[in-house]
Amino acid sequence: MPKFFPPRPKQESIRTTICHETASASNPFVAGKTLWHGYDAQKLCGNYGWTEMLFLMSQGELPTTKQNDLLNKTMAFLANPGPRDAGVRAAMNCGLGKTPLPTILTTGLTVRGGMAEGAMHVEAAMRFLNGRLPAGEACSADQPDYAGVLIHNYRQFWREHKDDEVVPWPEIPPGFGHHYGERDSRAIKLMDLINDQCSDMLRLSRALETVLSRDEVSVYLTLPGVVAAILCGLGFSPEHGAGVYMIAGSAGILAHGIEQLPRSWNEYPFWADASYYNYEGPEPTKKVGDVT
Amino acid sequence: MSWARFAEHRDRVTSKSGGWTIGGETTLHGYSIHQELTHQASWMQALLLSITGRLYDEKQARLIEAIFVATGYPDPRLWCNRIVALAGSAQCPAGSALSAGVASAEAKVYGGQAEYYAARAFAECHRIFQQQGDDALFTHMKAVLKKERVMFGFGRPLTRVEERIGPIEKMAKEMGIKDGPHLTTVKHMEGMLKRYRLILNFAGYATARLLDLGLTAHQVHQFLTVCFYIGMPPCYSEAFENEPGTFLPIACEDILYAGLAERDVPV
Secondary structure (H helix, E strand, C coil), X not given: CCCCCXXXXXXXXXXXXXXXEEECCCCCCCEEEEEECCEEHHHHHHHCCXXXXXXXXXXXXXXXXXXXXXXXXXXXXXXXXXCCCHHHHHHHHHHHCCCCHHHHHHHHHHHHCCCCCCHHHHHHHHHHHHCCCCCCCCCCXXXXXXXXXXXXXXXXXXXXXXXXXXXXXXXXXXXXXXEXXXXXXXXXXXXXXXXXXXXXXXXXXXXXXXXXXXXXXXCEECHHHHHHHHHHHCCCCHHHHHHHHHHHHHHHHHHHHHHHCCCCHHHCCCCCCHHXXXXXCCCCCCCHHHCC | CCHHHHHHHCCCEEECCEEECCCCCEEECCEEHHHHHHHHCCHHHHHHHHHHCCCCCHHHHHHHHHHHHHCCCCCCCCHHHHHHHHHHHCCCCHXXXXXXXXXHCCCCXXXXXXXXXXXXXXXXXXXXXXXXXXXXXXXXXHXXXXXXXXXXXXXXXCCXXXXXXXXXXXXXXXXXXXXXXXXXXXXXXXXXXXXXXXXXXXXXXXXXXXXXXXXXXXXXXXHHHHCCHHHHHHHHHHXXXXXXXXXXXXXXXXXXXXXXXXXXXXX
């Protein structure tokens, strides 16, 4: 590897195991050759597709054909959350306001990151399934009624730690619940789609669902719950899984946001009529001078 | 909860905080924005009002405003500022660059999350100190340090000096603003933590002052979201105006690669 500069203190260097760029012979800033997890990037791109790169970057190894097929199907299923989704709507609001282009996508992704049905929820659901909650001891899966143990541990964790983070953990174990008040049909459709590729994690999720559906208020697997199980089964960490969930929806976020760009602001709802707006606060009679 | 619950909210925007009567009045927590706040309240008073629903007097708001000034360092080496500078150097528009900086400062190591944790920890320590006294507080703090290896609100990356607290303390004294109960407890904690060489950091100090104003942990977190903002625009502008890519460029050899050696691509 050509060296252009004298050594400098180690702490001022970035350390990574993912990417290795060898400088070209004539320019220290231009990469002559690039390795991704040891593979020549140029050769990889000629032989593999985007989901395989996503898997490689996150896990350090290429997926098997079956793993890649499952990841592809799952991401395709999530490709467009639709124009009623909060993240997509955020991007559409940017589009109609003619917000600079990159912000349309990043704004949509930010909103897709939340704890309610978003990436934080997927991350939480993956931690729940893995039995690795932030404040809890990891528990062995080799025990009778493992699903019951996980639920018990989650409820105890929630009682003691629900407010530990800036966004609270959900009371219902993450990955389970309802979709607009009923069983989440999207979860069932995704499970149908990948039925022949059912992993141990999805089987565990079904076992958890059986227990939770017997509760006084029955709850069921939701779309983020099924996605969490699939991504756990594929070997993704909760942090990577959350990111995969966000990226998967980016196709629809981008398309719907940009669709609004050429349109006039009044072609998108503002709910301008006074009858839509219900103010339930105090009358504006307070005076600044009254402050004590 | 059936879908009827969602139907109740369809085409219905509800607010307890205020809003805009199109073509008419705008209100914020019971104050008319244009008849009252615009000419009688400072930006800081209005910000505190918007978060807490309470209008604080000018003096208190001025001291809190000073907290924002004291920690607005225009140094692009600082993590959130560096993001803004990178965005400027990449010729990103100002809004996305500055909002990326603000969002990045919701950090556990030095920013917004640390303040939330500190607020919760201080409230608990204050409760123990008030109800059970000195020994119980020290026992509690030792247990926290043993378990978490950190006491949020104390300690600082890079240095054991905290230059931001002194000027605010001086200002508070000059303005006749006394330490509230949380700040008193936190200063007491700092004395106890000397043996661990942990200093009260500025986030901890600001958090204690805000708790003394009655803010909750979530309100402290929300309020301090923009506390580093003043340092960001200069970092953005300079990087934006310089030749693109010249902000701290990294040569290939500057990366310490610790991964696998080259291997054959399976085909």
